[in-house]
Amino acid sequence: MKTVKMLAVNALLAAIYIVLTFFLQPISFSAVQFRISEMLNHMIVFNKKYFWGIICGVFLGNLFFSPMLPYDLIFGTGQSVLALLTTMIVSKFITNIWARMLVNTGVFTLTMCFIAWELAIVLKLPFLWTWLTVAIGECVVMLIGMPIMYAINRRAKLDKLI
């Protein structure tokens, strides 16, 4: 975090994440995850400085709304860190925003295996079946999120804000 502005913008981004999570709270946590705020993960393709804001949002989201709190704090936040870092590295080689978002969607869908792993350990749910259900929810939200985030970026200039 280099500047105070970066810190403030990321804090507000995390607050937006919570606000959006709150809107769809009842269907956000369980085997079939459908968290609309997950589309904010696409912020990373516009500017990698949003990294901490997204992580903070995921962390607080789990802290407030997740019944499986301690495990989600570790596995959920860990999954986001890993997926965002992967997209950040891949983004160095891809400049097209749509391609980056598609990669991001793929990375997040695949890394949902961490969440499935968590549920398999704690709730003894079958791993592959759980992965499929949580990955579908994530994939759908992030695919729908692509045009939305693209439109928002065009109007709010997310890439040049910080």
Place this chain on the structure above:
Amino acid sequence: MFNLVIGQYVPADSYIHRLDPRSKLISVFLFVIIVFLANNWVTNALMVLFCFLGIALSRLNVSFIYRGLRSVFIIVLITFLLNLFLSSGGTVLFSWGFLRVTSAGLLQSIFIAIRILVIIVVTTLLTLTTSPIEITDGMESLLNPLKKIKVPVHEFALMMSISLRFIPTLLEETEKIIKAQSARGSDFTSGSLKSRVKAIVPLLVPLFVGAFKRAEDLAMAMEARGYHGDFGRTKLHQLKWDWRDTLLLAAVLLLAVLLILARY
């Protein structure tokens, strides 16, 4: 429309409320690891007993705990049924078509259900008795060693505090935006998937622009007041570890020892 109480914190004066957030956080994280030690009736009973003790010491109305449990009833039920039909072993108690319930499967599903319930009770106890700001302070203090590997712990904790401060503001703002856009004829609740997705954009753009405008003002205000990062910064709320916290940790460790002894 938005009656969100941030977190579920219920202010009160009890043994659990007075504890240092660090000891509560450590205990909860230890507890969710040692729940895996429970594998029979005695160990599960010990865990349930521990939860009841916690509830009693927190002096909270049981209805608060019940509310936390009610929201996860579906998860418990689905997990119970999946474990019931998917695990095998022991004698067959009941079979209908391809579905088979075995004695070992039944036992396992009951234990898993108890596991979920005690986890939820313990974490609900944490969030009911500790304010989000206390949790943030506690985490910052616990994660301090990570500074050595260049993790911006202080900045992250500050970010969390700022975020907590602005969530109610943004909720209010979102409500205003929804009303303003509805007044202009936006429809968020009906129509095809495509039109609903399209309707989200005019909702989110003002939200982002407004939020980032606030962030800019805030950053300027912080700089004007001389915010200069972690170094030499003092705190309004000092964390204090006393004998109660040590006692709590000792109780959790004792539970772990008892669980290990009662496992066989």
